[in-house]
Every structure is written in C-alpha cells, then in structure tokens.
Amino acid sequence: MEEKVFAITESLTGEEIKGVRNRLKLTQKEFADLVNVSVKTVERWETGNRPVVGPVVALAKVLMDYPQFSEQYRIPEKTYPMRLWYMCGSQICSVIDVDEQRKMVKVFNFIRHDQYRAFGRVEMPTFEEYEEFLESRCFPRSRDKMKLMLRELNLPFYDPLLIVEKTGGRMAEDNFWIRIER
Secondary structure: OOOOOOOOOOEEOHHHHHHHHHHOOOOHHHHHHHHOOOHHHHHHHHHOOOOEEOHHHHHHHHHHHOOHHHHHOOOOOOOOOEEEEEEEOOEEEEEEEEEOOOOEEEEEEOOOOHHHOOOOOOOOOOHHHHHHHHHHOOOOOOOOOHHHHHHHOOOOOOOHHHHHHHHOOOOOOOOEEEEEEO
C-alpha cells in the first residue's frame, strides 16, 4: 500500500502566522484561544525568526483555506439571562441561552452529530422542548423514593432546573453534563 503524503508545509514563518491571524480578523489573544496556546506563544511566533512547527501549521493551512471555520466555533455573546453549557466530557456540544420569564430559548450547536446536540436536529427549540430537555437530564418525577432524593439534594420540591443545577445533569449511562451560568 502506498504511503499517503499531504500538501502541507512542515513549518511557517512568523509573518505567515500573523497573516493567518489578520485574515481571520483576530487579536493575538483570540487567535491564541482558537489554536489553544498562550498569548506569549503567539507573540513569540509572530516576532521570532525561528520557523513555527507542529500541529498549528496544519491548522493554519485549514484556517487559510476555510476562514469561516473560526466563526463556526466562536461562542456568541449571551442572548438571555441564563446560559447552559451542554457538554460531553470536555467537548462543548451546545450552548443554550434561556429567558425563563419571557419563555424564550436560543441554542448554538458546536458539534455536527445530532446525537451530541442538546435538541438533536431541532435548531430552534420551543420553551416546552427546553423544559423536556431539562427533565431528561434528571431523575423522573415518578421515581420511587423521590422525596428522599430531593431531601438528599436539599430541594423542597421537584424542579428539573434546580435538580440539574445540583447534579450537573449527569446521568449514569452517558458522559453528558450541564453547567449553568446565571
């Protein structure tokens, strides 16, 4: 079998790294966050005279050819008062902004596979679908000895949002969890 060879250079100059960053219209901090390095590393790349090597070279090639890639993974500003981060392990799957008073929900998906998204294929969930989602991430209302479980969580009544806040929405059978920002 023939070995695969890729049309990606082994290194970039600091000027080329800066060119990628400028094409994406990112600050050094934003670029550092995108490629998962420190700001000092980006500064060193851009001002140094040594070639830049490593995985960032392949990523820079992808970013030059597909600049929309960086926008696709940018976390938007919070739209509503509460934000839920739906995670699978350390991977951000969906970000859900919620206005409970006005019963409004907005979801941003950061993963292509529907089974990893908070609402599957649904891009614009209703408030009722949001409530169903929350309830799916905690024990059922009909669970045996529910009052004991609520007492363990120090909750006076069954409220899926409060339960998810206490448990992180963790279930025994998967790696999904939820972080809530108010």
